[in-house]
Amino acid sequence: MNEKVLMKGNEAFAEAAIRYDCKYYFGYPITPQNEIPEYMSRELSKADGVFVQAESELAAVNMAYGASAAGGRVMISSSSPGFALMQEGMSFLCSVEAPCVIINVSRGGPGIGTILPGQADYYQATRGGGNGDYHLIVLAPASIQESITLIGKAFELSDQYRNPVLILVDGMIGQMMEPVILPDYHSGKQIDKPWALTGTKGIRPPNTIKSVYLKAEELEAWNWHLLEKYRKIIDCEVSYETRNLEDAEIVFVAYGTTSRIIREAMEILEADHIRSGLIRPISLWPYPYQSFDEMSSSTKAVLVVELSQGQMIDDVKIGVNGRFPVSYVGRFGGTVISPEEVASEAKRILGVV
Amino acid sequence: MKTVFEFTKGMTREESIYCPGCTHGIAHRLIMEVLDEMDLLGETIGISPVGCSILAHRYMSVDMCEAAHGRAPAIATGIKRVHPDCTLFTYQGDGDLASIGTGEIIHAAHRGEKFTTFFVNNAIYGMTGGQMAPTTLVGQKTTTTQEGRSELLCGKPLRMAEMIATIEGAVFVERVSLDSPSSIFKAKKVFRKAIEIQQKKLGFGFIEILSTCPTNWGLSPIDSMEWLRTHMIPYFPLGNFRKPGDREMACGQEMGAK
Ligand SMILES: Cc1ncc(C[n+]2csc(CCOP(=O)(O)OP(=O)(O)O)c2C)c(N)n1
Numbered sequence: 001m002n003e004k005v006l007m008k009g010n011e012a013f014a015e016a017a018i019r020y021d022c023k024y025y026f027g028y029p030i031t032p033q034n035e036i037p038e039y040m041s042r043e044l045s046k047a048d049g050v051f052v053q054a055e056s057e058l059a060a061v062n063m064a065y066g067a068s069a070a071g072g073r074v075m076i077s078s079s080s081p082g083f084a085l086m087q088e089g090m091s092f093l094c095s096v097e098a099p100c101v102i103i104n105v106s107r108g109g110p111g112i113g114t115i116l117p118g119q120a121d122y123y124q125a126t127r128g129g130g131n132g133d134y135h136l137i138v139l140a141p142a143s144i145q146e147s148i149t150l151i152g153k154a155f156e157l158s159d160q161y162r163n164p165v166l167i168l169v170d171g172m173i174g175q176m177m178e179p180v181i182l183p184d185y186h187s188g189k190q191i192d193k194p195w196a197l198t199g200t201k202g203i204r205p206p207n208t209i210k211s212v213y214l215k216a217e218e219l220e221a222w223n224w225h226l227l228e229k230y231r232k233i234i235d236c237e238v239s240y241e242t243r244n245l246e247d248a249e250i251v252f253v254a255y256g257t258t259s260r261i262i263r264e265a266m267e268i269l270e271a272d273h274i275r276s277g278l279i280r281p282i283s284l285w286p287y288p289y290q291s292f293d294e295m296s297s298s299t300k301a302v303l304v305v306e307l308s309q310g311q312m313i314d315d316v317k318i319g320v321n322g323r324f325p326v327s328y329v330g331r332f333g334g335t336v337i338s339p340e341e342v343a344s345e346a347k348r349i350l351g352v353v
Numbered sequence: 354m355k356t357v358f359e360f361t362k363g364m365t366r367e368e369s370i371y372c373p374g375c376t377h378g379i380a381h382r383l384i385m386e387v388l389d390e391m392d393l394l395g396e397t398i399g400i401s402p403v404g405c406s407i408l409a410h411r412y413m414s415v416d417m418c419e420a421a422h423g424r425a426p427a428i429a430t431g432i433k434r435v436h437p438d439c440t441l442f443t444y445q446g447d448g449d450l451a452s453i454g455t456g457e458i459i460h461a462a463h464r465g466e467k468f469t470t471f472f473v474n475n476a477i478y479g480m481t482g483g484q485m486a487p488t489t490l491v492g493q494k495t496t497t498t499q500e501g502r503s504e505l506l507c508g509k510p511l512r513m514a515e516m517i518a519t520i521e522g523a524v525f526v527e528r529v530s531l532d533s534p535s536s537i538f539k540a541k542k543v544f545r546k547a548i549e550i551q552q553k554k555l556g557f558g559f560i561e562i563l564s565t566c567p568t569n570w571g572l573s574p575i576d577s578m579e580w581l582r583t584h585m586i587p588y589f590p591l592g593n594f595r596k597p598g599d600r601e602m603a604c605g606q607e608m609g610a611k
Contacts, residue, residue, distance in 0.1 A: 197417070197436075200394070200415065211421075
């Protein structure tokens with residue numbers, strides 16, 4: 001086992017990607033994720049990889065598509081406005097089934113917004129900002145260590161399903177430092193990519209990677225193929241964590257940074273003899289709707305906590321399916337909600353003063 | 354019996370969807386003939402654009418992928434990083450390259466990417482039904498300039514070859530035409546030269562190909578050729594705008610290997 005080291009989130013993401021055998025990284029500067037391209041520019045070539053500073057996020061995602069189509073293991077990263085610019089590429093990568101790992105170190109919006117953390121890109125990540133029926137697999141780590149693990153998993157899922165995988169973290173996790181254990185070098189599992197563009201070498205028919213289907217029936221058939229894949233991902237790749245659901249009077253739902261704030265809020269409530277629980281989705285798509293079936297009859301309310309105006313609450317309502325009242329509390333625009341604010345909102349909902 | 358004409362190995366037997374008199378087919382064939390003659394078909398990767406030639410991969414018998422509108426040069430950049438020794442080309446129309454994809458083409462040239470771009474300038478958007486392109490001539494009627502392109506409102510057409518030639522990373526830039534058998538033979542020589550330069554890894558190569566679109570120009574195929582000669586060539590002069598010197602060509606291989 002490797003030793004514990006103290007690392008900044010963004011640098012740990014980059015180092016983890018290298019150790020999982022990412023060989024191609026394309027990036028454009030944007031705060032709060034600049035340490036990723038900077039780290040890659042310095043370190044990736046030492047691991048026989050290639051870094052390119054793209055002229056825009058639009059170019060970066062298309063460079064990633066090219067490298068992926070050519071059979072390479074690719075990662076790109078950005079932050080909210082840059083990820084918005086990559087949406088054409090997200091739809092395209094899904095359409096042609098090109099594997100790719102993307103990290104969005106998200107910040108407050110809309111527009112240019114702020115460089116401070118935010119969770120307001122949830123719709124864009126889980127509903128998609130590009131055109132057509134498509135899904136990214138979306139994973140939301142709550143610590144730097146978990147980010148490292150999920151980056152490894154993201155490369156595997158991406159190759160296995162031939163689908164882009166998005167790691168959605170916020171600027172808080174990107175910018176903070178935590179002690180972490182890194183994986184060994186060459187920890188990435190590799191699979192054959194017989195579909196990749198390599199040149200035929202005169203020994204096989206040409207490989208074609210295409211997105212256009214001029215006949216409706218052909219495009220519908222391709223959509224069926226994608227839908228079956230998405231259904232399989234929904235069946236196999238849901239992940240989440242729960243705490244104290246057995247006897248909770250109130251259940252919080254939160255992902256990433258916010259779930260860590262909830263843990264402190266739960267301690268405040270416990271001191272006041274209020275039992276609370278937590279559902280923390282780790283995969284945001286596919287969404288862990290089934291986790292809400294684990295809630296007990298002692299629960300009186302569900303409170304969704306987000307650094308947005310309330311986006312994940314839609315999924316929570318689908319999961320709760322009318323069984324419990326669902327409400328939301330959050331801060332946004334780069335501010336971060338405090339455990340005290342969360343605890344007092346919980347008390348207000350429960351009618352405890 | 355001596356064979357005087359053969360089907361090019363680089364082209365599939367697929368029937369094309371191009372209109373009668375369209376020069377995309379000629380351009381495809383020339384590229385594939387050159388790659389075949391240089392014995393590079395097995396090493397080649399191509400990128401087709403969004404435009405009439407979106408299905409180029411159906412006709413060209415090499416590994417290919419499609420690009421979103423205008424993004425082919427960025428995709429090529431990614432492919433070349435994975436396979437630095439492959440022969441790589443993008444094939445793009447004037448809406449694709451000179452309008453929505455200007456950023457990508459300029460920066461591929463800027464980085465001196467080691468691939469070749471075949472830029473088909475037919476002075477119009479073919480696939481979407483004949484709207485104005487950045488290369489549409491002043492006074493030319495299109496479905497979005499029904500009284501003819503107005504210089505006052507739309508400016509004068511972009512000369513892409515001249516623009517790309519100002520960029521240091523673009524080592525080979527030439528404009529050719531497909532209006533006659535002799536220009537087609539000349540064009541083929543230029544294509545070959547561009548691929549040779551790519552093999553030496555000297556930098557970015559760009560060939561602008563003046564082409565016709567009889568359907569959207571509203572002219573017969575023969576009149577289209579004449580229109581290309583009388584209207585396009587005077588504004589888009591043929592010729593070389595940039596090429597490596599003999600010395601660079603000679604030591605190219607060594608430089609590229611570094
Ligand atoms: C993002 C996007 N915008 C617009 C279009 C519609 N579109 C398809 S082809 C095309 C223009 C093609 O013209 P050109 O590049 O000149 O090629 P040609 O068809 O003349 O060969 C446009 C605008 C598209 N497919 N995608």
